[in-house]
Amino acid sequence: MASRSLTEDRQSTPAGISRLVDLMAERYGPFPEEPRLDPAHEVVFTILSQHTSDTNSARAFSLLMERFGTLESVARADVADIEEAITPGGLARIKAPRIKEVLNLVLERNGSLDLSFLGEMPLEEAKTWLRELPGIGPKSAGIILNFSLGLPAMAIDTHIYRVCRRLALIGPKVTVDKAHGILEAAVDPDQVYQFHLSFITHGRQVCKAQRPQCRDCVVASDCPSRDQFMAEEQDPVVEPGRGNGKAGTKARSIKRLPHSPSAEEGTP
Numbered sequence: 001m002a003s004r005s006l007t008e009d010r011q012s013t014p015a016g017i018s019r020l021v022d023l024m025a026e027r028y029g030p031f032p033e034e035p036r037l038d039p040a041h042e043v044v045f046t047i048l049s050q051h052t053s054d055t056n057s058a059r060a061f062s063l064l065m066e067r068f069g070t071l072e073s074v075a076r077a078d079v080a081d082i083e084e085a086i087t088p089g090g091l092a093r094i095k096a097p098r099i100k101e102v103l104n105l106v107l108e109r110n111g112s113l114d115l116s117f118l119g120e121m122p123l124e125e126a127k128t129w130l131r132e133l134p135g136i137g138p139k140s141a142g143i144i145l146n147f148s149l150g151l152p153a154m155a156i157d158t159h160i161y162r163v164c165r166r167l168a169l170i171g172p173k174v175t176v177d178k179a180h181g182i183l184e185a186a187v188d189p190d191q192v193y194q195f196h197l198s199f200i201t202h203g204r205q206v207c208k209a210q211r212p213q214c215r216d217c218v219v220a221s222d223c224p225s226r227d228q229f230m231a232e233e234q235d236p237v238v239e240p241g242r243g244n245g246k247a248g249t250k251a252r253s254i255k256r257l258p259h260s261p262s263a264e265e266g267t268p
C-alpha cells in the first residue's frame with residue numbers, strides 16, 4: 001500500500017483496535033471468559049479442530065475421551081484405534097498418528113502431560129515450545145495459550161485474517177503467519193480474547209468471504225474497503241456468458257478485490 005489514510009493509521013493503534021472490538025462485542029457479545037480445557041487436552045482438541053467444523057471436532061474429542069478415558073491412554077493406544085474413535089470428526093487418518101506422536105513427544109520432553117508450566121514462561125518461549133510439536137502452527141499455539149492458559153497470544157484464523165485485511169489493520173501483502181506478530185503487538189493484551197471472538201464472529205456473520213454485508217456492518221464507518229464493496233454491489237460483476245441477454249447487460253471478467261479472500265480461505 002503506497003500511502004495510508006488518517007483513518008487507517010488511527011484505527012491500527014491499540015486504541016483504534018479497542019474501539020473496533022468494543023463495537024463488535026456490543027453487537028455480537030458479550031463473550032465471557034469461560035474455563036476451558038487444560039493445555040494438553042487443548043492441544044488434542046486443537047489438532048482435531050483443524051480443517052473441520054466446531055461441531056465435528058467437539059464430537060470427535062468427546063468420542064476420543066469416552067473411548068480412552070485419559071490422554072495417557074491415548075498416548076499408549078494403537079493409531080488404528082485412535083483413528084476409529086475420531087473418524088466422525090474427519091481427516092482421522094492424518095490426525096490419529098499426529099495426536100499419538102504429539103502426546104508421546106510431550107511425554108518425552110516433559111515427563112508428563114501437565115503443560116501448566118507454559119503459563120509461567122515468557123510468551124515467546126511458550127509459543128516456541130508448542131510450535132516445535134508437529135502440526136502446531138502459530139494459530140494452534142495461540143489458541144492453546146490464550147484459551148487454556150489466558151496468555152495474550154494471538155490466534156488468527158481465516159475469518160480474522162480477512163476482516164483485518166479489509167479493515168487495513170494489516171497490509172495486503174502480510175501473510176497470515178506474520179499477521180500473528182503484528183496483531184499481537186497492536187492489540188491490548190487484556191483484549192486479545194475479546195478481539196479473537198469479536199473478529200471471528202464478525203467474519204462469520206457479516207464480513208463474509210463472498211459478498212460482505214457492508215450495509216449491516218457495525219464498523220462500516222471505520223472500514224476503508226466498504227466503498228469498493230458497495231460499488232461492486234451496485235454494479236455487480238456478471239460472468240461472461242451468464243448475462244440475462246437484455247440489451248445493456250454489462251459483462252466483464254471477474255476481478256479480485258484488494259481485500260478479497262485468498263485461496264486458503266476454504267477453511268471453515
Ligand code: SF4
Pocket residue numbers: 163166167206207208212213214217218219220223224225226229
Ligand atoms: S464495511 Fe464491509 S468489508 Fe468493511 S468490515 Fe464491514 S462488512 Fe467487512
